Amino acid sequence: MLGTVLAHQRQELILDAVRVHGGARVADLVDRLGVSEMTVRRDIAELSRQGLLARVHGGAAALGRSSEEPGFAAKSTLRTAAKEAVARAALRFADAGASVALSAGTTTAAVAAQLRSVPELTVVTNSPRVADVLHEPGSGRTVVLTGGVRTPSDALVGPVAHAGLAGLHVDVLFLGVHGLDPRAGLTTPNLLEAETNRALMACAARVVVVADASKLGVVGLASFAPLDAVDVLVTDDGLAPEDRTVLAEHVGDLVVATTSPPQDPEDHL
Structure with a gap:
């Protein structure tokens, strides 16, 4: 149960970083979360599977319509x-x-x-x-x-x-x-x-x-x-x-x- 909670917390932090900055690099998330690169990539893959973010080369990006234009x-x-x-x-x-x-x-x-x-x-x-x-x-x-x-x-x-x-x-x-x-x-x-x-x-x-x-x-x-x-x-x-x-x-x-x-x-x- 503890491992599940920790994974959930990590994934929430990843989502927060992506929401704020529009994306996040694996290397930055490794430093921020204090876990291995493999763990971060696994979390990103899971969040992508759930449709919560997009996996991109070297990290993750916020989902958004291709026609969405921020002010x-x-x-x-x-x-x-x-x-x-x-x-x-x-x-x-x-x-x-x-x-x-x-x-x-x-x-x-x-x-x-x-x-x-x-x-x-x-x-x-x-x-x-x-x-x-x-x-x-x-x-x-x-x-x-x-x-x-x-x-x-x-x-x-x-x-x-x-x-x-x-x-x-x-x-x-x-x-x-x-x-x-x-x-x-x-x-x-x-x-x-x-x-x-x-x-x-x-x-x-x-x-x-x-x-x-x-x-x-x-x-x-x-x-x-x-x-x-x-x-x-x-x-x-x-x-x-x-x-x-x-x-x-x-x-x-x-x-x-x-x-x-x-x-x-x-x-x-």
């Missing part, structure tokens, strides 16, 4: 440290005086905050929140906001957005995604956003996808590009080593940002 406010409280680390690492791909595009999303909003330190940028975005972050009279930045229909994630999408992007050519696009998967590629739960993301990619000389590790294995309703269309993927060190290997085989360049600052200055060397 910006809900996503903005999740994995904030990882998103900030990704944003800092992505900054190297924006040079002074460059033209950049940013899609909508909480990670691209974090990138926008970092871009405030880069002088003389011309910015194109379909995100009112990104535009608000970067709009600053006298800064030397030019911010162009597309029109369009607003989604729950605060993206402006649809024909008006596409018309605003037509004929534009930017040096780099910072692209946020709902999910990425080796087979499904880059995905979103919103069909109109999928089309707008394709339009953003079409106008960029370089595509830099910014996505924290929890996005791996998440598949939304619509695929809008394969992984090999990604020039650079910037993610965080929550990504399991085996997942890094898989992604590195598909994208042009994989950058893994360190979430926690190094303890020793020599770590920078």
Whole structure:
């Protein structure tokens, strides 16, 4: 009986982690629960059998309809440290005086905050929140906001957005995604956003996808590009080593940002 209770408690903790973060890695659950990897995988398999979560490569993910689109406010409280680390690492791909595009999303909003330190940028975005972050009279930045229909994630999408992007050519696009998967590629739960993301990619000389590790294995309703269309993927060190290997085989360049600052200055060397 004691073993049954303990298993139930473990599984409740796993479900809690998945509900809060949208997913959980086996390695993190091993550390949190103080049990073996085999035990965690067995618990995940049981919870998946009960239809309470989805088994994914390296862990578990929350069940959800592929068309379910979380709002910006809900996503903005999740994995904030990882998103900030990704944003800092992505900054190297924006040079002074460059033209950049940013899609909508909480990670691209974090990138926008970092871009405030880069002088003389011309910015194109379909995100009112990104535009608000970067709009600053006298800064030397030019911010162009597309029109369009607003989604729950605060993206402006649809024909008006596409018309605003037509004929534009930017040096780099910072692209946020709902999910990425080796087979499904880059995905979103919103069909109109999928089309707008394709339009953003079409106008960029370089595509830099910014996505924290929890996005791996998440598949939304619509695929809008394969992984090999990604020039650079910037993610965080929550990504399991085996997942890094898989992604590195598909994208042009994989950058893994360190979430926690190094303890020793020599770590920078």
